[in-house]
Amino acid sequence: MSDDYPSLLRSERMSLVQLFVPTEVAHDTVHELGELGDVQFKDLNPSVNPFQRSFVGEIRRIDDMARRTRFFDAQIEKEKDVVPVRPLYECAPLLTVGPRSAQTVDELDTTLSQYESKLTTLNESYQTLSERTRELTEARHVLRETAVFFDKAHTQTTNIRSSFDDSATPLLTSHDDREGGYSSGSFDLEFVAGTIERSRVPTFERVLWRVLRGNLYMNHTDIAEPFIDPSTNAETRKNVFIIFAHGDVVLAKIRKVAESMGATIFPIDANADKRADALREVENRLEDLQTVLYNTGIGRRSELVKIGESLRVWQDVVKKEKLIYETLNLFNYDVRRKTLIAEAWVPTRDLTKIQLALRHATEESGTSVPPILHELQTSKTPPTFHRTNKFTEGFQAIMDSYGISAYQEINPGLFAITTFPFLFAVMFGDIGHGFIILIAAVYMILREKAMAKQDNGEIIGQFFYGRYIILMMGLFSIYTGFLYNDLFSKTLHLFHSGWTFPDNSTRGVYTGHTYPFGLDPAWHGATNALVFTNSYKMKMSIVLGVIHMTFALCLQVPNHFRFKRKSDIYTNFIPQMLFLQSIFGYLVLCILYKWSVDWTKSPVSPPSLLNMLITMFLEPGKVDPEKQLYPGQGFVQTVLLGIAGVCVPWLLISKPYLAWREMHKTTGAGYVTLGNGEETAIARHSTDETLEGEEEGNGRAIAEGDEEHEGHDFGDVVIHQIIHTIEFCLGCISHTASYLRLWALSLAHAQLSEVLWSMTLDGRTDPKSIGGWIGLGIMGFMWLNLTIGILCLMEGLSAFLHALRLHWVEGNSKHFEGGGYPFAPLSFAGEGSKEA
């Protein structure tokens, strides 16, 4: 593969670069690099407290601005009528680079604080006005209800007068005198009027009764409308009460009790005219308040609309600035020379692009001093970077979920682009269902641009992210659907069948002509169809499984070459390959051979392969001539068994032996193994110790083979090899059996499809009456829904999961090393991730 272009076969070659950035151009440089999204900065101040870093002040200011934008967002959310917020791509951009950038940010800061203070004052005044409105509404109710009381009492005066002679006792006599005026000063009844919460009324009455020993008369009515508290939006229901009593002490007690129970007391005049005046005044003030409230609301709304026009661009600027300053905090600040020193990982291929970006940043900022980029030699493990496009990123993501590849090892994601949809299709094979998921994928791909902009929600978002995976899955499923000859549980008769049924017999006769593509349609509906297809699919699963595992095993070899451990080919790869092939490769060959033999012309009846394999192990060398697959089988099988037997100790011992020999060579020559191999790394400009701690994945010293010897512990090698041997040998057997899931899921899928058909549309496809048509319609609708819901979605997800497992466990265990850390560049697109 050429070196001019990046390849997904291995992760990209990365370089550690050092940037010397003059302070004036620092902000713009980071901005430019962030837009590029290709540089991962290292933290050069890991021991420094976040509060002690150089750019803490700027970050604090940006945080304030961020808080204000969040406040605006919340206020806009709270508005009942939707305030239009202009989306980012329609907003006028704010220039934050160049000579005027500092000014722009300052202006933004002042603008934001101005808006904030305006909004807060508006909110506060709105609050106070609402309070006043509420009080006045209560007062109005009180005035109205007390008017009712007094009128009522007025009409009842005569009754009461007649029952009691003592003018002192009846409380209601007073109203007559009250009509005349309050100024009489003689025996008149005073009252207290106000409002109280409805729930407190009975308690209130009881307390008053006890305190005043019954020397009161209380009346209360409900206020119909509830009062809404503007800040909490809670509703409270209140009642108007009026209490008639006599004597200052009593009245004082009533007032105290009322206040303690949270009632509001209003001064009400006994005189009806004065009450009417008061009522009128209250109404006028209420009207005024309503107008002011309305105007405040309008003013607030207009402010919010103005904010909404630019809110998104402000948030974008704030986010970017915060990222820039956080990144600047990672740099080493050389105060004397007024430069910042940065270290970063950069794909080697992109070095020129970075240089251009730096030059561009210098031009934009208007200074003449460009930042200097300088490559460093290092033994640290670089991050793993697979350059993906919109097609490959889905496949790479699902393989990365198992583990990030080690730096420059063979990337399983490249092959998964084909093998994953293929193994999915083997389990999902149905032309119709494949077509359905293909349409779904094509739809999402055609609407790519629109769907990428909107927020699709978690579930649809996941499906959208994997749209190209679904596309490939659909295409392969249609192909395997043709092979399984399954179209919504029906078969296609594309060619002449290989079976005839002469004289209306129930048993087929083989014509000698094999159906050229796929499963013969004659099997459809046969009572022993499953017996045949099971045998076929199980054997196919084993064949595909062994081939997949062999392929994955071979991927080891390029890794051994790249990481300069050619001996591993002889100690690991060859024994593993021989072991796998001598048992399971042999099984596959036997399967294919048995199929290719015309057993009707053979003197021997076809032997069972399963028994053959078992007796190969239990009784090596002994093959019953009645049950032999081919002459000389006994000898061949003994040889193969011998090879497999030799491979186990070969795999177990040879690598530790080589390591032991190396160790003796180095100790014999007078070298002493050092405790920590990292300290002998080549001297660099930046300090090693500080960087060591935060570096992830540096345990893989295999990447730079020269330093291996010092760090190696012989015991580690032995243990690792023991585990590896056991895992591989047992894994061979279990993984081969694991591939039978390819058969199991395709069987389940076919059966579900058939059952669905037979339970819904079977027999209804030729309606003979209106009822028949209605039945067809209903059942057809059900069939379609269940096809999509169960067969496509549920079975699809299931097959997806199992295909993925096959890749992760059976495939990756044969070659994958993992342990890398992903390349996480500073990028303003998306969430803008920071470095590890």
Add this chain to the structure above:
Amino acid sequence: MASLFPIFLVLAITLGLMSASFLFVRKGPNQAVIRTSLMLTFAVCYLTWMVTYLAQLHPLMVPTFSAPPAHTA
């Protein structure tokens, strides 16, 4: 008529297609992906077709029905 010949013929065709995709995919940022995908696709499609064909070449059992099947071959 059923023989192993089609298997070898289609194998030759598949190998031809695989070599063609290896040799003739133009250089570019996606060369590795296109090449690998095409070659693997041809290989796996051949494998599955071959297994299906081989399984039916010399069948060991015949399809039996409970009632004579209505369809024609």
